Amino acid sequence: MSRRRSSARGARGERHDPLRAGRRQAESLSHFVFAALGDPTRLAIVRRLCYEGPLSISRLAAGGSLTRQAITKHLGVMERARILRSERRGRERLWRIEQARLAEARHYLDVIAKQWDGALGRLKAMVEG
Amino acid sequence: MSRRRSSARGARGERHDPLRAGRRQAESLSHFVFAALGDPTRLAIVRRLCYEGPLSISRLAAGGSLTRQAITKHLGVMERARILRSERRGRERLWRIEQARLAEARHYLDVIAKQWDGALGRLKAMVEG
DNA sequence: GCCATACGCAACCTCCAGGTTGCACAATAT
DNA sequence: ATATTGTGCAACCTGGAGGTTGCGTATGGC
Incomplete structure (x- = not known):
């Protein structure tokens, strides 16, 4: 995940906003x-879950x-990112992929990519026009 | 002198390989x-380059x-990941998106996702059959 | 030529992600 | 009841990612 904003005494004055963050969404x-x-x-x-269910x-x-602990932590991260979902099954906990989430990323x-094409198009139009 | 020094954690012989890495590709x-x-x-x-070219x-x-240095470093990372590409233009260096690369990731x-569906299918077949 | 602009390089600092160890606790098996 | 298996929790430790500062070097305009 992201690194914390460098300390409270951020040298240059202004604070927050990596490249005017935009589109929080x-x-x-x-x-x-x-x-x-x-x-x-x-x-x-993720790959293993895909192959073996x-x-x-x-x-x-x-x-x-x-x-095992290391794995647990990773699973936690992915659960928070909603890439995976868990389900208790007796004394064990089964992990599966939240396939829809991958679709979102896709x-x-x-x-x-589309916006990039658009940008290049506008640029070309400006130069040529 | 970085990794474990005495705790025979990886004494198993096989070093490395996070979850038997597979598919290095x-x-x-x-x-x-x-x-x-x-x-x-x-x-x-990436978003800015998409909007503004x-x-x-x-x-x-x-x-x-x-x-500027921070930005430079980030650009370097993305160049190595081949998400971006640079091109010297006089005394400046223009950065653009390597759109094909995004398509690859996509x-x-x-x-x-497809493999996951397959895995679930096989599982269901086994249980039901 | 001279100055400002646009970079590149390298040393340095901080903090947290990724890993480990140790122990407690719940659910099965036997 | 007991041993075993599958997890959860918390306190560590450490390397490198993300950032800064300072200085040196092209390139372009005047």
Whole structure:
């Protein structure tokens, strides 16, 4: 996730707003998703869930080189980003993918790409016109 | 002298491999892209480039609360992830979006989603059959 | 030539994500 | 009842991401 804004005595005076943040909506929607997917371990987990279906924590941790706790933390992050969803099943907890969420992220990339095309189009028009 | 020194954690022999990494391809292709997009500042930059077209470093830094250097670093990260591409233009350097790269990431999410559906399908078949 | 602009490089600082360890607790198995 | 398995919780530790400052170097306009 994001780094905290540097200390309270931010040297240059102005505070907050990374590049005039804009579109909080888009941020809250996608930035967390991408951040979550940006970690190799997390991506691996997602991939495994995709191949093997819903799995429990210890199942995910078994075999790998990481502690169960480490896995648990990653699952937590992805749950908060709503990429995954958990469901208690007896004494274990099954994790599954929130597929719709991935679709959202996908769509966001679409929008970005389209806007980029638009920007280039306007630019070209200005130069030529 | 960084990793574990005595606690025989990874004494198992196999070093490395987060969740048996698998599909290095997919990782190298998308993990970096997602990581890059996961930072709010970076997402903001991408968004600006999308709206305003190609921009120079100092143009991007102007107005915002971050140093030019900070922006430069972010641009570097995204260049390495091949989300952006630069082009010298006189004494300045114009940055633009590598739109195809976003499409790749998008596609990757597609694949994941499809595989998930498949996994659920197989699971259901096993339970019912 | 001279000055301002647009960068690049490198050292340095801070903080938190990613990892570990240790222990307590709930749900099964036997 | 007891041992075992699957988790949850909390207190650590550490490297590197994200940021800053300072200075050196092209490039363009005058």
